[in-house]
Amino acid sequence: MTTTHTQRIRVLALTLATIALIAAHVPAAGQAEDSFPSRSISYVIPFNPGGQSDVTAQYQKQYLEEALGVNVVIRHQPGAGGALAWSNLVKARPDGYTVTGNNIPHIIIQPMVRDNAGFTTEELKPVYLFQSTPIGLAVAPDSPFDTLQELLDHAEENPGEITVSGSGTHSGHHLALLQMQYLTDTEFTYIPATGAAPSVAAFLGGHTDALLANSTDLLSHSGDMKVLAIGTEQRFRALPDVPTFIEQDLAMTAGIDRGVAVPPETPDEIVAALEEAFAQVSANEQFVTEMEELGFVIHSIGAAEFATYLERRTEEIDTVLRELGEI
Amino acid sequence: MTVRTRNLVSAIAVLLVSAYWFVEAGGFRPLSRIFPQVVAGIVFVSALTLAVLTIIGHGPVIQMAGGDSGTRHRRSATLMGALVVWTVLVPLIGMLAAGAVGVILMGVITFRGHHGTIRAILIALVSVVVFYGLFRFVLFVPFPAGVFG
């Protein structure tokens, strides 16, 4: 059956009408917002579900919803070590409805070591820093090394022989090892995995001699390892018997800090509103207790202090990486 | 295009791609380059074998179902074009609108009788709206809304 000219035109008209109809219903941008927030907020996690950032966000969600009065929808956008989510954040609308978790040192290192990471550290406008997991160095329970010094001595005599498992290339763990090597002039072999869980598995299976891991993992597997050092400034409450790096004459701290950021052009009032909400969460006693039990350290660092902290860390990391020839 | 030509052309294309892959990897750090280079090498050799075998007449011959008619190819090309247009429209006018356009476009291309087609397109449009609503309002997926949103 052949089609007629009229029929084709009818279909074309139908098409145009549909487009117009639907486009008219798409919410227009300039709708006046009464106050922020007035609809649900997207909380984007740059890593896979089940990880530290995700667990934290899930715990925060209910308190955030109380503080803000709207739904908080958690989304995951893993990829490129977090760079995917951060490069998307930079392009998102600066209206406060997209909030993305940011991780230090990731957001500092990545633009340094990649020509085009899709974002720069400054573009991620910091809102609040609420949590960190100190990084610790562990060895097997039956390992011949009982102290960090013994491990370092062996490494000095046998450069490159000791293998250390870590969550990835240019991650917080990698940085910790680089700092350690820099300060003690030793050489280890870093075995990066694709994430914290596989790196812990590789160590537990005996494939590497040592492990650099987040405090949460150190706690969950404390029976299967000897922790030789922890990267906090003072002794870590959850692991009171573990000496810090500083105590053992290494002037370094190591940890992964987590906070949230918004697009660079976000107005200050909106940032303040979000900051207030996250402050309320970090002040909530139940939240703090539950998180600390898992091995997290809770902070209450607001936007301005966060920005200063970022600047300081950027300088530190820049120095270390340059000295080690990484950049 | 005969099967033999097709084989040869595709084999040469693969040769070029694997060569590019290999050469490009030269600029990577050592442990980042080893895997791509090894694989590119293997692919290159295999594609070469394929090309040589085709030339001397022992190449694999796989008949594609449906034949090689010209109308078939034209229809295929138009459909692919429609798909590309649809995709390009998503960031421009939003997921829902682009979907509606796509449905209508494909319906027009595969036009096969007045009654049946209009009804089919309508059913598809309704389904598109329903699924869009499900994802957007029940599962909170923030679809691209296009330049109007």
Place this chain on the structure above:
Amino acid sequence: MGTMLTQALMGVLDPISLVLVVLGVSAGILVGALPGLTATMAIALLVPFTFGMAPIHGLVLLGAIYSGAIYGGSFSAILINTPGTPSAIATTFDGFPMAQKGEAYRAIVTATLASVFGGVVGVVFLIFLSPPLARASLSFGPPEYFWLAAFGLTIIAAVSPRSTLKGLVGGGIGLLISTIGIAPIEGSVRYTFGTVALQNGIALIPALIGFFCIPEVLRMVEESHESGTVIPYKRQRKMVTRVFHRLLRHPWLMIRSSVLGTFIGIIPGAGGNIAGLVSYNEAIRTSKKKSSFGKGSMEGVAASETANNASVSGALIPMLTLGVPGAPPAAVLFGALLLQGMRPGAELFTSHGTITYAFLFSLILANLAMLPLGILLGRAVARLMQQVRVQTMAPLIIFLSMVGSYSIYNNIADIYTMVGVGLAAHALRKAGFMPGPIVLGLILGPIAEQGLTQSLLLGRARGSLTSVFFGRPISLILIVLTVVSILAPMIVQYRERHGKGGTLKAVKQLKQEHPESSL
């Protein structure tokens, strides 16, 4: 212990849990059946809701969804040649040909019974053998992963029956594509042509949909001239009993597939994606009717579906005992457990024992529930597809695929990936490169590369490469399996050609009459 188990049983038989099982499995099946939506996504979306539920209810729901989704992937694999989840890739190899022959319903029933069997066996392993199996999973280190990937790649031969050489090139292309993005070791940015979007590489799920779905939809539209409908559908009575009896005649197939599925699921990172493929490959290797595979063999569907549902329990084993998830959905469940204050490890089975065992029992229930639910839903879906015209079905499938691809990470680039890969796959298919080997390369590439480079680092540290690659028991087993997997089909082919002179003459004669047939 006895009281704990009884309490667990009570916990699972409470009406809310039972309702959640049914809801979870149904939702899971639907999610799994839609291309683009995965088990991981479904579980991740629902975790916040479970926060407010009693721990046991939350876990029951999530476990039911997981099982249902992995099973549900078979629906679209059979009906539209698109694996609804990556774990169903091997189901397309024989499931779709079955549908093309009018045996769609039969294929779905087979997939159902197979999934139920595999799922239940997996949970049994989970309940009784978790600790030793979890320890075994840890002994998979970089060399083992490398050899596992190598073994996986030998499956290429099995899935390219018409030309192994083209399959090899296809697999290689898949491997090359998997290198796009940031290198796992030493972090070079590779093949991104300066764009940021490609820094994450080619995402697997959109690529999967692109490879299988788009060419299929295009073909669907090109070919359906007469009736305008998609799949010929033959009604058959008493199908369940018939399939059941048929499967009973292949006990080794079923048992082997479940065991393989569980064990492969245990390996963190390998998980469900590979379980179906390896099981499929083994089914071919040990079958007496090798040539029937790829053309609509029930055994092929059974092998794949049994294994992938068994891998659900496999993935949970190291997660529950050690906190190391065997597959992405298990990782999300891990997060859900943490939210309920339950830490993986021995205490899960002691102080939280009632809840944990109730969860495990609920998995058995969920798998059993798949039988009636699956068959009902399968029948409805197949019948629906038979009555729907191409003009509705084709654009709708594409729309759903776009929505699905986008929903995973809310990344519009994933839609571009899906369409781009789809068009490329269409062209590749015309050139004789089938999607199976390419997708295999895409999945196994990262595993092979990480295994290789990490092992090289270990070798450098230990001062000996050979001891790392060839000096460990599991590696050696895998190497042997790889070699056997490569040589076996060659030996069989050789024997067929030169064994009996009569066969060879007959083949030569056939070649003379049909010069264009492939060898």
